[in-house]
Amino acid sequence: DTAVSQTPKYLVTQMGNDKSIKCEQNLGHDTMYWYKQDSKKFLKIMFSYNNKELIINETVPNRFSPKSPDKAHLNLHINSLELGDSAVYFCASSPKPFGEQYFGPGTRLTVT
């Protein structure tokens, strides 16, 4: 059983399009996160939700909008995609808003 899953695994799209990435965790955790890993492999947090409430919102363009329909799901919607949005996006979860986090397999987004 996959603990943190993401769909799709790969996403190739053109500039200007809108796309979504879905994340689900079956660990019963309260807190979920989105991270971006750029071409230099540097991981940087974007958002965090605790019990469906936004608790971290880093300086991310407002084209990125997270949504948490329930504690087990955190989706990421991206409007008007730009070339610079190309990266690997990782979802993660933790039991509480501190402590170790468990990562999903990542979604590689390529914007052409």
Place this chain on the structure above:
Amino acid sequence: EDQVTQSPEALRLQEGESSSLNCSYTVSGLRGLFWYRQDPGKGPEFLFTLYSAGEEKEKERLKATLTKKESFLHITAPKPEDSATYLCAVQAFDSWGKLQFGAGTQVVVTP
């Protein structure tokens, strides 16, 4: 601002050749320091959490230690399957769980 610096950037080892990776950090109130392993094309895999200076954790050939300014990940008698990028991250008390990652050390172990 919290900062994490890992060295070296890359490390090539012969099987059985022990070595150490360094993670130096500055953080306003350390809640925890975390080590992860990342294989190509996969998500980071949690290894250890260290909470206070002097603490040590071990798992198979890996041992992590913590001081007030840095952490070391010692790899003893590595095997080719230990090849991966090792990531260090810090979490501050006032961070709402945010992990501040270093850039990682890429380790290649050759037979």
